[in-house]
Amino acid sequence: EAQVTQNPRYLITVTGKKLTVTCSQNMNHEYMSWYRQDPGLGLRQIYYSMNVEVTDKGDVPEGYKVSRKEKRNFPLILESPSPNQTSLYFCASSLGSGGDYEQYFGPGTRLTVT
Amino acid sequence: GQSLEQPSEVTAVEGAIVQINCTYQTSGFYGLSWYQQHDGGAPTFLSYNALDGLEETGRFSSFLSRSDSYGYLLLQELQMKDSASYFCAVRDRTGFQKLVFGTGTRLLVSP
Numbered sequence: 001e002a003q004v005t006q007n008p009r010y011l012i013t014v015t016g017k018k019l020t021v022t023c024s025q026n027m028n029h030e031y032m033s034w035y036r037q038d039p040g041l042g043l044r045q046i047y048y049s050m051n052v053e054v055t056d057k058g059d060v061p062e063g064y065k066v067s068r069k070e071k072r073n074f075p076l077i078l079e080s081p082s083p084n085q086t087s088l089y090f091c092a093s094s095l096g097s098g099g100d101y102e103q104y105f106g107p108g109t110r111l112t113v114t
Numbered sequence: 115g116q117s118l119e120q121p122s123e124v125t126a127v128e129g130a131i132v133q134i135n136c137t138y139q140t141s142g143f144y145g146l147s148w149y150q151q152h153d154g155g156a157p158t159f160l161s162y163n164a165l166d167g168l169e170e171t172g173r174f175s176s177f178l179s180r181s182d183s184y185g186y187l188l189l190q191e192l193q194m195k196d197s198a199s200y201f202c203a204v205r206d207r208t209g210f211q212k213l214v215f216g217t218g219t220r221l222l223v224s225p
Contacts, residue, residue, distance in 0.1 A: 040217060043157065105156035
C-alpha cells in the first residue's frame with residue numbers, strides 16, 4: 001500500500017531534550033516536506049527536499065533541522081525543543097514539485113513540549 | 115512571497131451547493147491546489163488548477179482565474195461527510211519549490 005508513515009504519532013517531551021520525528025514514504029517520490037499545523041494558522045511549511053541531499057527552508061524553519069540521506073526518509077530534528085514548538089506535524093511527499101503534484105500526507109505527529 | 119485568503123467558516127445544509135473562495139497575492143504563480151482535512155485526520159488532495167477555467171471531479175469542481183488572482187472550490191449535493199476543513203495552496207515561485215497553504219475554511223454541513 002502506498003503510504004507515508006511518521007513516528008511517533010504522539011510525543012510529550014521537555015524543553016531542551018533533542019528529539020527526532022521520522023518520516024518514510026514507499027512511493028519513490030522525489031519531493032518531501034514537513035509542515036506544522038496550529039489553530040487558525042493552517043499548514044505552514046517548515047522544510048522541503050527536492051531530492052537526496054537537497055533541502056531548503058520553508059516559511060517557518062527556525063528551531064528545526066532536516067536531512068535527506070535516502071530518498072525514502074526525511075526525518076525532522078528538534079535539537080532543543082521549546083514550548084512554542086508544541087504543534088501537530090505532518091510529513092508529505094509528492095512525485096515532483098510540491099505545488100504541481102498531489103501531496104500525500106502522513107498521519108501526523110502531535111508534539112507537546114513542556 | 116505569498117498570501118492566501120479564505121473565509122474561516124462556511125455553513126450549509128445537506129444537498130446544497132457551497133463555494134469556498136481563495137484569493138492570493140503572489141510574485142509568481144504556478145497553480146492552485148485544494149486539500150480536504152477531516153478533524154483528526156491528514157490533509158488529502160482534491161484538485162489542482164494550472165490554467166484558467168473549471169476542473170470537475172465528481173461532486174467537486176475547482177475554478178481558477180489567473181487574471182483575478184482568485185480561485186474557488188465548488189461542492190455540490192453536499193453530504194454530512196463533507197464537513198471538514200478545506201485549504202487552498204500555491205507554489206511559491208520566489209521560494210522555488212516552497213508550498214504555501216491558506217489558513218483553511220471550515221465547512222459545517224447540517225441535516
